[in-house]
Structure formats: C-alpha cells, structure tokens
Amino acid sequence: MSRQMKLGAFLMATGHHVAAWRHPDVPANAGLDIRHYRHLAQVAEAARFDALFVADSVAAPTGDIASHMARSDHFEPLTLLCALSAVTEHIGLIATATTTYNEPYHVARKFASLDHLSGGRAGWNLVTSDAAAEAQNFGRDQHLGHAERYSRAREFHQVVTGLWDSWADDAFIRDKASGRYYEPSGLHVLNHQGEHFSVKGPLNVARSPQGQPVVVQAGSSETGRDLAAQTAEVVFTAQTSLRNAQAFYRDLKARLADYGRSEDSLKIMPGVFIVVDESAERAWEKFEAFQALVEPQVGVALLGRMLGNFDLSGYPLDGPLPELPLTDSGQRSRQLLLTELAGQEQLTLAQLGRRIAGGRGHYSLVGTPTQIADELQVWFEQGAADGFNVLVPHLPGGLEDVARLLVPELQRRGLFRTEYEGSTLRENLGLQRPANRFQFKQS
Ligand SMILES: Cc1cc2nc3c(=O)[nH]c(=O)nc-3n(C[C@H](O)[C@H](O)[C@H](O)COP(=O)(O)O)c2cc1C
Incomplete structure (x- = not known):
C-alpha cells in the first residue's frame, strides 16, 4: 500500500x-x-x-x-x-x-x-x-535556561526509557503452582547516576504493551x-x-x-x-466570526507568550514588533517564526496578534x-x-x-x-x- x-x-x-x-x-x-x-x-x-x-x-x-x-x-x-x-x-x-x-x-x-x-x-x-x-x-524564582532545560531533558529521557525496560517482556510469570510471581532473571535494576538524576529503579509497572x-x-x-x-x-x-x-x-x-x-x-x-x-466563502465567514471576537490586547498578550514570555503591553498596538532578545525561557523556534512573519508582511503588533489568534x-x-x-x-x-x-x-x-x-x-x-x-x-x-x-x- x-x-x-x-x-x-x-x-x-x-x-x-x-x-x-x-x-x-x-x-x-x-x-x-x-x-x-x-x-x-x-x-x-x-x-x-x-x-x-x-x-x-x-x-x-x-x-x-x-x-x-x-x-x-x-x-x-x-x-x-x-x-x-x-x-x-x-x-x-x-x-x-x-x-x-x-x-x-x-x-x-x-x-x-x-x-x-x-x-x-x-x-x-x-x-x-x-x-x-x-x-x-x-x-524556583526563575525558569531554567534553554540549555539547561535541554540538558536535563536528554538525561530525563534516558532515565525514563531505562525504567521502561526494567522488566523483560515475560518477567511476570505469575505461576501459582510454583508460587513465583516474577522471574528474578527478568529484572534489570537501572542504578542511574547522572548530572541531574539519581534513580535506582526498577519501575513498579511491567513492560508495557508497546514495549x-x-x-x-x-x-x-x-x-x-x-x-x-x-x-x-x-x-x-x-x-x-x-x-x-x-x-x-x-x-x-x-x-x-x-x-x-x-x-x-x-x-x-x-x-x-x-x-x-x-x-470557501462559508469557511472564511466562519473564521472571521472568531477573528471579530479577538480583543487586540488579548491577541498581543498571546503573541508575547508565543514569542517566548515577553510582556508587550507597553508597546503601541499600531507600532511594529519591537526588537526582542533571544528567548531563554520560551520557544526559540516559534520566536524566529513569528519575527520572520512580522518582518515579511510588515505587520503591526495588533495585526500580528490577530494573525496568530487562531x-x-x-x-x-x-x-x-x-x-x-x-x-x-x-x-x-x-x-x-x-x-x-x-x-x-x-x-x-x-x-x-x-x-x-x-x-x-x-x-x-x-x-x-x-x-x-x-x-x-x-x-x-x-x-x-x-x-x-x-x-x-x-x-
Ligand atoms: C509545536 C510546539 C509545541 C509545544 N508544546 C508545548 C507544550 O504543550 N508544553 C510545553 O511546556 N512546551 C511546549 N513546547 C515547547 C517545548 O517545551 C520546547 O522544548 C521548548 O520550548 C524549547 O523549544 P525550542 O527548541 O523551539 O526552543 C512546544 C514547542 C513546539 C515547537
């Protein structure tokens, strides 16, 4: 297929x-x-x-x-x-x-x-x-910075997936005759020691259907x-x-x-x-019915959040997007995308807020x-x-x-x-x- x-x-x-x-x-x-x-x-x-x-x-x-x-x-x-x-x-x-x-x-x-x-x-x-x-x-007073969040995320993933492999797929034999609930050789204790985490394991859930x-x-x-x-x-x-x-x-x-x-x-x-x-006419009408309900300050507040946690309330709604530093707390990729969009189409702050409201x-x-x-x-x-x-x-x-x-x-x-x-x-x-x-x- x-x-x-x-x-x-x-x-x-x-x-x-x-x-x-x-x-x-x-x-x-x-x-x-x-x-x-x-x-x-x-x-x-x-x-x-x-x-x-x-x-x-x-x-x-x-x-x-x-x-x-x-x-x-x-x-x-x-x-x-x-x-x-x-x-x-x-x-x-x-x-x-x-x-x-x-x-x-x-x-x-x-x-x-x-x-x-x-x-x-x-x-x-x-x-x-x-x-x-x-x-x-x-x-915490401050959000962890971008690099540290990702360093923690990498190790976090390693630990989570390691824990998911705590047990062999068939470790839980639950054999009533012998009295053995799980097969000890089907157990792996993670013993993870890293920069961010120290986790012994094993997980108290058998390996899951998807592995x-x-x-x-x-x-x-x-x-x-x-x-x-x-x-x-x-x-x-x-x-x-x-x-x-x-x-x-x-x-x-x-x-x-x-x-x-x-x-x-x-x-x-x-x-x-x-x-x-x-x-197409009806689809646009439907979309415009939502757009008409956007209050400009709400669109701009959403924009500030999506640009990486900036308060834009002090900037004129009909002015351009101000120059902002690279976000350390938010999404860098989205900041880049929205800044590019504002520049390409010469949108005011209110227009950009409206543009992304959906x-x-x-x-x-x-x-x-x-x-x-x-x-x-x-x-x-x-x-x-x-x-x-x-x-x-x-x-x-x-x-x-x-x-x-x-x-x-x-x-x-x-x-x-x-x-x-x-x-x-x-x-x-x-x-x-x-x-x-x-x-x-x-x-
Ligand atoms: C499409 C998309 C959806 C996201 N959804 C969430 C979310 O639901 N919750 C959250 O905390 N972060 C979310 N993030 C942000 C991620 O946490 C991301 O790891 C972090 O902001 C850094 O993004 P960056 O690598 O684009 O800078 C999302 C990011 C993208 C690009």
Whole structure:
C-alpha cells in the first residue's frame, strides 16, 4: 500500500482560537467537561485519527488579560487521557509532560500505566516547558535556561526509557503452582547516576504493551532538533511555509543517521490550523466570526507568550514588533517564526496578534475540503510532512467539520486510512516496537 499520512487531533478545551470560548456555538466550560472530551475522542476515533494530542503547562495564566482568555482552567492531560482510554478502543493518546518540573520515575510510571490501561495506545510528548511562570510552582524564582532545560531533558529521557525496560517482556510469570510471581532473571535494576538524576529503579509497572510508549517531541530549535534526532519517534513542529517545512524535514531526517536511525523511525507532523466548510466563502465567514471576537490586547498578550514570555503591553498596538532578545525561557523556534512573519508582511503588533489568534503561528488553511486536501497533499508528497497535528478554531464544531468534510476527501485520494492498521499507536504510526535494551538471562 502506498504511504499514507498520519493525523493527530490536537485538543484544547474550547478550541485553539483564543476567542473561541466567546462564540455562541462553543461551550465555555469545555475545559473541565468530560462529556465534551468524550465526544471529541469519539469523533476523532470514528474518523480514524492516529491520536489525540493534549498540550500542557503547569501554571495558570493570571492577570487582567489572562482573565479574558479561556486558558486558566483545564484538565491535566494524563488523567484526562486515562479517562478517555476507557471510552475509546483504537485511537492513540498523547499527553504532554514536562521534563523540567517532573521527576523521571513519576513520568515513566504514569505513561507505562496509561499504556497498560489503553492496551498500547500511550504517547509521551516530551517538552522542556515554555511557560516561565511554571518555575514558581516548583520552588524556583526563575525558569531554567534553554540549555539547561535541554540538558536535563536528554538525561530525563534516558532515565525514563531505562525504567521502561526494567522488566523483560515475560518477567511476570505469575505461576501459582510454583508460587513465583516474577522471574528474578527478568529484572534489570537501572542504578542511574547522572548530572541531574539519581534513580535506582526498577519501575513498579511491567513492560508495557508497546514495549515503550511512543516518544513525541515538540521543540524545534537547534538543540531541540538534535534531541529529537536522538530520542523522538514523532516530532510536532510549527512551520509557516512549504519551503521552511521542507528544510526542517530534510534537516531533521538527515540528523537521524548520526544516531544510527532510519528515516522511517521518526514521523514529522507539523501543526496545521484548519477551518473547513463546503464553500470557501462559508469557511472564511466562519473564521472571521472568531477573528471579530479577538480583543487586540488579548491577541498581543498571546503573541508575547508565543514569542517566548515577553510582556508587550507597553508597546503601541499600531507600532511594529519591537526588537526582542533571544528567548531563554520560551520557544526559540516559534520566536524566529513569528519575527520572520512580522518582518515579511510588515505587520503591526495588533495585526500580528490577530494573525496568530487562531493557529498561534502554525500553518493555517481556510477553505473547502478540496482546497485544504490539495495543500496537505503537496506538503505530504513533497517532503515537508509525514502527517499533521490538526488544530481547529473551536470545539467540538471544528473537529466535527474536519471529520465530516476533510477526512473523507483525504480517504478518497488514498492519502488517509479507512481502517486502523493495528491495535497499538505504534502499529498505526508504522513505528517498530523497541526491543528491551538490557540482556536477560532467561531461556
Ligand atoms: C509545536 C510546539 C509545541 C509545544 N508544546 C508545548 C507544550 O504543550 N508544553 C510545553 O511546556 N512546551 C511546549 N513546547 C515547547 C517545548 O517545551 C520546547 O522544548 C521548548 O520550548 C524549547 O523549544 P525550542 O527548541 O523551539 O526552543 C512546544 C514547542 C513546539 C515547537
């Protein structure tokens, strides 16, 4: 069968558009409504999406502008996905968990547990935290700097995956006759001692159905790409143009050889913000209805956050984007992308804030199923993407539109599955089940 694209449904409470919660079709309390999420999961699964994807921040935005956004209360991703694992059967469940304000044992344990709960559908989106405010919830005044976050992330990944291999696949024999619950020779104690962590192990969860949950990564700076080349199996990235996306794709795939990995072992999935309707006119009307609800200061506050945690409230709304230092606390790749966009199109601060109010700088498509499928097909066939993480302006409506209108068009073109290939996230993504890295003396 010819290569097909992978699709993630990037869920976010009321939707990705910063003003979505104010729209009459959107339940404003969606962030903490399990029925809302259950519906989203079932819509995405019926459409054969590879996975649900949930981002995270371990801090609540506060202040006057934050009080105009629906971003200060939402479910914690792992517990949410555990609940959704019970009402779905096929779809992958990818939760974000930061390596900056967590301990590896906790993360290894919880994701292994989700992998068991869901029958092999867990994925871990490994991030280094791009919200500086998180520091103050974890005993620090200042967020860790970019380089240190990545150094910690690398070792964090090593420990987590080491813990996931604590047990041979068949270590738990649970033999009632002999009274032996596990085979001692199938146990590996990690005894990790490193710069950031000291973790003895083993994990108190048997090796999980996928061997290891799928590791997703979402940093795109130089350091982020290098970590991804070494450790990630899926990369989520923000790209604004085909040319940039192709360059990113080529660069990241080329780095895999340095780590002895094949190009197939890493799937690159740019985010794409989609507003689809039967006619282009209606799709644009729908999009503009959200845009009309954006308060300029809210757009600019979102912009400041996405540029890497800058307060832009002192700058004139109709002036240009000010020169900012390279962010140490936020996403360098997104800072570069948004600065480039402002320069290329000569946008004022308010215009740029409005521009990113929906897709936060991700590639944005508004149009008919044919128009959108044409664009996705080009990216997919011309070396820019293995699939897409789909962002929609509002939920549940935006996802229902994609499932009803766009997915059938992609299927008609043979670009997307009509049935799940396997029962685990790995099988559906076309990723191998990793062998245990430790040698066990079992027969
Ligand atoms: C597309 C994308 C999505 C991201 N999602 C999150 C997230 O949900 N939570 C988070 O703390 N960081 C997130 N990050 C940031 C990562 O933590 C990243 O490791 C860090 O900001 C550094 O990014 P950089 O390598 O692009 O500088 C995301 C980054 C990108 C590029």
